Amino acid sequence: MSLIFSRQCEYALQAVTYLALKPEGEMTSIKELAKKLGIPYHFLGKILQDLSYKGLLASQKGPTGGFRLAMPAKDITLFHVVEAVDGVGFTKNCVLGFPECSGQNPCAVHEKWAGLRDGIYSMLVSKNIAQVAREMRKPEYV
Amino acid sequence: MSLIFSRQCEYALQAVTYLALKPEGEMTSIKELAKKLGIPYHFLGKILQDLSYKGLLASQKGPTGGFRLAMPAKDITLFHVVEAVDGVGFTKNCVLGFPECSGQNPCAVHEKWAGLRDGIYSMLVSKNIAQVAREMRKPEYV
DNA sequence: TCATATTCAGAGTTCTTTATCCTAAATTAG
């Protein structure tokens, strides 16, 4: 099996979205995130740590500590998160894995994939986390 | 990093395409495939073995033995290969990994992704290996 | 102030995927 994005990346997207539903600046603990989102506690900790390092989140230790978005949710796109966690490999490589495939020497689906790839890219760039969070909101989610 | 398809799947696609360039029925050894495609020999052996088990290839032991397509190249689509190796998970799951995401309760990119996903699917279904091989052919390739 | 509970930080472990190795079984050619 192969997912489009890694599990880490999916968890990161879910966590960032959850944080976007909180009042701006409020700290949320790994514990709460892990419980509400159903993500393994320690694994999520590592992911959030990484997102802090990359500058998307801010963290604080100790009681009352936790994580928050490092900037307004409307300024973070889905692409920012994907880029930080998985990188942008999917925008570059031949979808079929042909090493020789390029614009000069395209594989049979080169052009078709270019269109779809751009579609995925603009899907990720055009949605910010505030929008995602707003549309995702439902009673059970928070 | 996360590729769309697994490396196994990419190797399988390349091998099947290579076989499609051979006269129908001719056997090709793992050795030749591995060398020409630059794929690890033993790993490729296992992949081809698996493709035989799945019915896409036929194999024969002994000198003059090797692998060949089990049916005409025009009857094998890219999707057949992907399905055999990676399965069809990408057609089902939420691209952002939200567990609650569904038609009833769509995530922010649910509809957009549905369109792109269908695009990928039809890209894979509409190209058969004969076409892929024909368009891929170039002096160095075989 | 200081003990303590709570939280993140980072090293460590497990599991899956990728890749390698080795022996057996089949088949062809001489």
Place this chain on the structure above:
DNA sequence: CTAATTTAGGATAAAGAACTCTGAATATGA
């Protein structure tokens, strides 16, 4: 029938992804 060649298939190793455990930092209340 023997030797050479090729796939079959299990066992192992290395790399990377997923997950866990322990320790350092810090706020809070006695």
